[in-house]
Amino acid sequence: xxxxxxxxxxxxxxxxxxxxxxxxxxxxxxxxxxxxxxxxxxxxxxxxxxxxxxxxxxxxxxxxxxxxxxxxxxxxxxxxxxxxxxxxxxxxxxxxxxxxxxxxxxxxxxxxxxxxxxxxxxxxxxxxxxxxxxxxxxxxxxxxxxxxxxxxxxxxxxxxxxxxxxxxxxxxxxxxxx
Amino acid sequence: xxxxxxxxxxxxxxxxxxxxxxxxxxxxxxxxxxxxxxxxxxxxxxxxxxxxxxxxxxxxxxxxxxxxxxxxxxxxxxxxxxxxxxxxxxxxxxxxxxxxxxxxxxxxxxxxxxxxxxxxxxxxxxxxxxxxxxxxxxxxxxxxxxxxxxxxxxxxxxxxxxxxxxxxxxxxxxxxxxxxxxxxxxxxxxxxxxxxxxxxxxxxxxxxxxxxxxxxxxxxxxxxxxxxxxxxxxxxxxxxxxxxxxxxxxxxxxxxxxxxxxxxxxxxxxxxxxxxxxxxxxxxxxxxxxxxxxxxxxxxxxxxxxxxxxxxxxxxxxxxxxxxxxxxxxxxxxxxxxxxxxxxxxxxxxxxxxxxxxxxxxxxxxxxxxxxxxxxxxxxxxxxxxxxxxxxxxxxxxxxxxxxxxxxxxxxxxxxxxxxxxxxxxxxxxxxxxxx
Numbered sequence: 001x002x003x004x005x006x007x008x009x010x011x012x013x014x015x016x017x018x019x020x021x022x023x024x025x026x027x028x029x030x031x032x033x034x035x036x037x038x039x040x041x042x043x044x045x046x047x048x049x050x051x052x053x054x055x056x057x058x059x060x061x062x063x064x065x066x067x068x069x070x071x072x073x074x075x076x077x078x079x080x081x082x083x084x085x086x087x088x089x090x091x092x093x094x095x096x097x098x099x100x101x102x103x104x105x106x107x108x109x110x111x112x113x114x115x116x117x118x119x120x121x122x123x124x125x126x127x128x129x130x131x132x133x134x135x136x137x138x139x140x141x142x143x144x145x146x147x148x149x150x151x152x153x154x155x156x157x158x159x160x161x162x163x164x165x166x167x168x169x170x171x172x173x174x175x176x177x178x
Numbered sequence: 179x180x181x182x183x184x185x186x187x188x189x190x191x192x193x194x195x196x197x198x199x200x201x202x203x204x205x206x207x208x209x210x211x212x213x214x215x216x217x218x219x220x221x222x223x224x225x226x227x228x229x230x231x232x233x234x235x236x237x238x239x240x241x242x243x244x245x246x247x248x249x250x251x252x253x254x255x256x257x258x259x260x261x262x263x264x265x266x267x268x269x270x271x272x273x274x275x276x277x278x279x280x281x282x283x284x285x286x287x288x289x290x291x292x293x294x295x296x297x298x299x300x301x302x303x304x305x306x307x308x309x310x311x312x313x314x315x316x317x318x319x320x321x322x323x324x325x326x327x328x329x330x331x332x333x334x335x336x337x338x339x340x341x342x343x344x345x346x347x348x349x350x351x352x353x354x355x356x357x358x359x360x361x362x363x364x365x366x367x368x369x370x371x372x373x374x375x376x377x378x379x380x381x382x383x384x385x386x387x388x389x390x391x392x393x394x395x396x397x398x399x400x401x402x403x404x405x406x407x408x409x410x411x412x413x414x415x416x417x418x419x420x421x422x423x424x425x426x427x428x429x430x431x432x433x434x435x436x437x438x439x440x441x442x443x444x445x446x447x448x449x450x451x452x453x454x455x456x457x458x459x460x461x462x463x464x465x466x467x468x469x470x471x472x473x474x475x476x477x478x479x480x481x482x483x484x485x486x487x488x489x490x491x492x493x494x495x496x497x498x499x500x501x502x503x504x505x506x507x508x509x510x511x512x513x514x515x516x517x518x519x520x521x522x523x524x525x526x527x528x529x530x531x532x533x534x535x536x537x538x539x540x541x542x543x544x545x546x547x548x549x550x551x552x553x554x555x556x557x558x559x560x561x562x563x564x565x566x567x568x569x570x571x572x573x574x575x576x577x578x579x580x581x582x583x584x585x586x587x588x589x590x591x592x593x594x595x596x597x598x599x600x601x602x603x604x605x606x607x608x609x610x611x612x613x614x
Contacts, residue, residue: 032226038309039317040231046440049311068188076195084223086308087315087343087353091203095196102192138312141203145358146312147379 020064020175030171031057031078039085050156052127054078056164058097059126060171062104063113075101089142096133100126116165123164127157221346224317228349231305232319296410298450300324304442305349314357314381315340318445321348329408331448337414337436338362338402339445350447354439355415356381363405364415366398375400375415375433383416385431394421394431410451
């Protein structure tokens with residue numbers, strides 16, 4: 001069996017999974033745009049603060065690239081910039097998004113996450129993981145008195161998962177096959 | 179060893195990256211107890227994001243102004259009329275309050291109180307937020323280049339907003355009062371009960387450290403106590419919405435912020451506060467509490483002058499304030515004619531309404547007499563602003579009543595006024611704080 005050299009393919013459980021890459025403007029611009037919207041829009045539309053656009057972008061890039069190293073560095077970079085804009089010490093979002101980036105890319109390398117249902121579930125799961133890590137670090141290391149609410153966490157997870165499904169289909173346009 | 183690292187390369191890198199971040203976090207947490215400076219890396223991140231926010235806010239404002247100022251003018255006339263009526267009402271209220279304020283200043287100066295006042299503010303526009311719903315903070319478009327510094331108070335007309343947490347050259351990060359890491363010294367307006375106002379994780383405001391046996395009820399208004407050394411005392415903070423028994427011996431008091439923290443557009447940064455003793459408007463002469471009280475008491479009308487132009491001795495029964503009032507009235511036109519009843523009206527009637535105020539206004543420029551209490555001038559200054567057309571009429575009437583047809587001058591009189599009409603009777607003061 002001969003593998004075409006132009007399209008590298010990874011094999012997982014006998015299934016062909018494509019690896020994508022993005023050009024530099026998209027790689028830099030989309031996370032920055034997500035961070036910008038996250039900082040700007042909630043002042044005008046307060047309900048928007050329930051979304052976590054940087055997280056959705058992290059998950060998307062990690063799943064599309066299917067490379068754990070790339071995924072964790074993407075998550076770390078986006079999370080750290082998000083920390084820099086906030087009032088708390090730098091690293092809380094960084095740690096949470098590093099883990100999400102690593103996990104999403106590892107999962108993307110093993111599962112087909114191209115369809116909407118899978119994307120919804122993956123996003124919901126990683127949102128909850130992100131929140132759990134964030135709360136753990138914030139309470140354990142920074143001594144912030146955060147209260148966890150299951151109802152709010154799951155609601156926010158579902159809302160983010162819906163937005164994620166829509167956003168991923170938009171961002172799919174920027175994918176380039178390696 | 180190499181084979182293990184090679185086999186678990188991804189995991190090793192993950193652990194390494196996480197370790198570095200945890201290390202960095204630990205260093206920051208340790209340093210945050212000391213004086214924290216804004217790190218360069220934060221400045222870069224903020225500089226990358228905020229220019230876009232500025233441009234968008236600028237464009238939004240321009241578009242909004244164009245629409246509201248030139249196209250959407252529906253109901254403006256009615257609103258204008260309503261606002262004018264409101265201004266009239268507020269002027270009347272201002273007259274009353276200014277007198278109370280003047281009295282409070284006098285009493286404070288007697289006790290050598292020191293008060294903190296806002297000396298200078300810088301207006302700023304809200305351009306963004308921190309981007310996290312777990313952190314209640316906003317970015318404003320003014321920074322160190324505009325004189326903003328860390329820990330300055332940020333307020334609106336409605337109430338307090340927060341304090342400056344980090345300062346960048348052209349922007350600043352403001353930690354709002356509903357952030358869980360913020361705390362504001364507050365007191366209840368009526369009961370003067372003090373507590374600490376804290377933010378909760380979900381962005382609500384909780385008044386902390388209030389004992390469970392204290393009387394706090396929904397609707398109570400909270401003011402800043404000044405104890406935090408950031409917010410000057412007396413600024414509106416919020417209103418109590420719910421009171422529940424809290425942990426241990428304390429109440430859990432929920433507060434609705436006075437400023438709409440979720441829809442802030444413009445704020446004021448208090449760049450300069452001044453701590454000073456309140457200055458009573460008494461021309462530098464100390465006023466005794468007895469004088470103030472004496473002015474408030476209605477008394478028997480003074481006897482009329484028997485001979486015009488011949489100043490008799492002062493009536494012994496006349497209270498100091500009344501004497502000064504009567505004296506002050508005479509020289510305004512140099513008339514020998516005894517003043518009308520307005521002259522012996524108790525000073526407490528300064529707040530009786532436009533007519534009374536205006537009558538006193540006509541006396542406001544009189545020269546104080548040596549040895550006399552100058553409180554009358556103080557009260558007159560407090561009500562010096564014109565009130566309405568009616569008051570103008572009364573001013574004219576008062577002046578006319580105090581004038582003399584022949585225009586001859588008269589000494590500052592110790593002449594008691596003539597109780598010529600019903601006006602000469604002491605009027606009931608309308609002031610709320612008057613003992614009568």
